Amino acid sequence: MNAKRSPTDAAMFDRQAFRLDASDAALIDGARQFGQRVLAPRAAKHDREATFPIENFRDMHGAGLLSLCVPKADGGAGADFRTYCLAAAELGRFCGATALSWNMHVCSTLWTGPLADDIEMSAEERAGHIRRRKLHYARIVSDGAVYAQPFSEGGAAAAGAVAFGTEAKAVDGGYLVSGKKIFASLSGSADYYGVLCTERAEGEAASRRNTLYLAVKADAPGVSVTGEWDPLGMRGTVSRTLILKDVFVPADEMLMPRGIYFRAATTWPHMFMTLCPTYMGLAQAAYDFTVQYLRGELPGMPPVKRRMYPTKQVAVAEMLIMLEQTKALYFQAVSEARANPSKAQVLRAYATQYTVMENAQAMAAKAIRTCGGQAMLKSLALERIYRDSRCGSLMLPWTAELCVDRLGREALYEAGEKDE
Numbered sequence: 501m502n503a504k505r506s507p508t509d510a511a512m513f514d515r516q517a518f519r520l521d522a523s524d525a526a527l528i529d530g531a532r533q534f535g536q537r538v539l540a541p542r543a544a545k546h547d548r549e550a551t552f553p554i555e556n557f558r559d560m561h562g563a564g565l566l567s568l569c570v571p572k573a574d575g576g577a578g579a580d581f582r583t584y585c586l587a588a589a590e591l592g593r594f595c596g597a598t599a600l601s602w603n604m605h606v607c608s609t610l611w612t613g614p615l616a617d618d619i620e621m622s623a624e625e626r627a628g629h630i631r632r633r634k635l636h637y638a639r640i641v642s643d644g645a646v647y648a649q650p651f652s653e654g655g656a657a658a659a660g661a662v663a664f665g666t667e668a669k670a671v672d673g674g675y676l677v678s679g680k681k682i683f684a685s686l687s688g689s690a691d692y693y694g695v696l697c698t699e700r701a702e703g704e705a706a707s708r709r710n711t712l713y714l715a716v717k718a719d720a721p722g723v724s725v726t727g728e729w730d731p732l733g734m735r736g737t738v739s740r741t742l743i744l745k746d747v748f749v750p751a752d753e754m755l756m757p758r759g760i761y762f763r764a765a766t767t768w769p770h771m772f773m774t775l776c777p778t779y780m781g782l783a784q785a786a787y788d789f790t791v792q793y794l795r796g797e798l799p800g801m802p803p804v805k806r807r808m809y810p811t812k813q814v815a816v817a818e819m820l821i822m823l824e825q826t827k828a829l830y831f832q833a834v835s836e837a838r839a840n841p842s843k844a845q846v847l848r849a850y851a852t853q854y855t856v857m858e859n860a861q862a863m864a865a866k867a868i869r870t871c872g873g874q875a876m877l878k879s880l881a882l883e884r885i886y887r888d889s890r891c892g893s894l895m896l897p898w899t900a901e902l903c904v905d906r907l908g909r910e911a912l913y914e915a916g917e918k919d920e
């Protein structure tokens with residue numbers, strides 16, 4: 501008899517239905533298989549212990565996932581924004597914390613690679629950028645270096661409202677960086693921290709235009725990690741506080757040329773949507789769990805069927821409707837992401853982020869209510885999916901609240917318009 505198929509044997513975004521080309525689909529399916537085989541069996545332990553799954557990242561190196569978005573010319577798979585988003589959603593089905601942490605790592609390659617290629621730079625800036633990013637890609641491709649992405653500081657900077665409080669002072673050969681970053685996923689485990697900070701000369705006012713994006717070596721003098729990590733969800737991200745005190749960062753560690761991060765943030769706004777894929781995967785996971793559970797096919801559970809009750813069928817129908825709505829909007833937004841998007845595309849990106857983050861949580865809550873008491877035992881994945889999905893709408897810079905703020909304002913006002 502054939503082994504029973506699991507819902508996770510099928511891609512979330514079917515190649516033919518979503519018209520993906522073969523090479524993109526192969527990368528995305530590789531991520532799904534990796535999640536199923538490697539991430540799923542390890543997820544519960546890291547969640548329970550709030551430990552970072554570094555072995556997942558070592559295995560990702562072998563599987564080519566650390567260099568998914570590194571250009572082919574530099575030894576990577578050359579994946580674009582959409583392929584990343586679809587692959588990351590597949591990982592999110594199996595371990596939210598790993599997918600979210602992997603996002604932080606991938607941004608250091610996606611932003612410096614395909615996104616930076618779309619940003620206007622002088623020939624000199626471009627040549628310097630290409631030379632520097634090669635150093636950084638070689639570490640990832642050859643040595644399996646892992647990058648974190650700490651930008652949150654607990655103030656208004658992570659929302660993009662003011663300049664980062666972490667500051668870089670130009671000195672001979674590089675910068676001296678000081679500041680504090682909260683919620684630094686991969687803290688204590690990453691090899692480099694991709695730090696966003698403000699370059700500021702003596703007496704100069706801090707400006708977002710002077711944002712620098714620097715790779716800070718984790719063991720450089722002046723770098724330390726502090727604080728507890730015992731949160732509700734996404735426990736395996738180990739997002740503790742990063743302290744930087746007069747850390748010397750060589751000029752070659754600039755991940756983008758001066759002034760280019762600010763230009764990227766305004767030219768390529770979808771760059772802030774990359775936290776969304778993990779939660780798209782969690783929404784799918786909540787649905788998959790519910791179907792398997794009600795069919796009495798969940799591994800480790802007695803084969804008791806609960807699918808014959810009309811109320812269960814209605815709940816599953818409602819979940820599927822919500823899932824299909826979410827996937828359709830998500831696919832559209834990640835497919836149309838580009839430099840200089842239209843206003844409608846930017847509004848759709850906010851609407852997508854809001855929808856994915858809120859619906860992942862709503863679907864996980866509904867899955868528990870529908871499956872029943874046994875489904876929320878810690879021995880099963882749903883309870884973790886429920887807690888992990890709760891974190892989505894809190895992620896800056898595009899929290900659910902900020903997306904609503906921007907949608908309302910930008911739908912009603914054109915740029916520069918004011919009321920008397």
Ligand SMILES: Cc1cc2nc3c(=O)[nH]c(=O)nc-3n(C[C@H](O)[C@H](O)[C@H](O)COP(=O)(O)OP(=O)(O)OC[C@H]3O[C@@H](n4cnc5c(N)ncnc54)[C@H](O)[C@@H]3O)c2cc1C
Nearest residue numbers: 649650651652654659661683684685734739895896899901
């Ligand atoms: C599991 C997890 C992992 C994380 N990993 C990382 C990471 O690796 N790197 C990283 O940089 N950050 C990370 N974060 C941090 C995250 O992006 C947020 O910065 C953090 O959750 C903000 O928490 P806060 O309470 O300080 O937010 P606050 O700044 O106090 O904001 C609270 C809420 O107020 C609203 N708000 C904030 N600013 C404004 C504004 N200007 N206008 C209107 N409303 C506003 C927002 O809705 C926000 O949710 C992580 C968070 C979680 C939960």
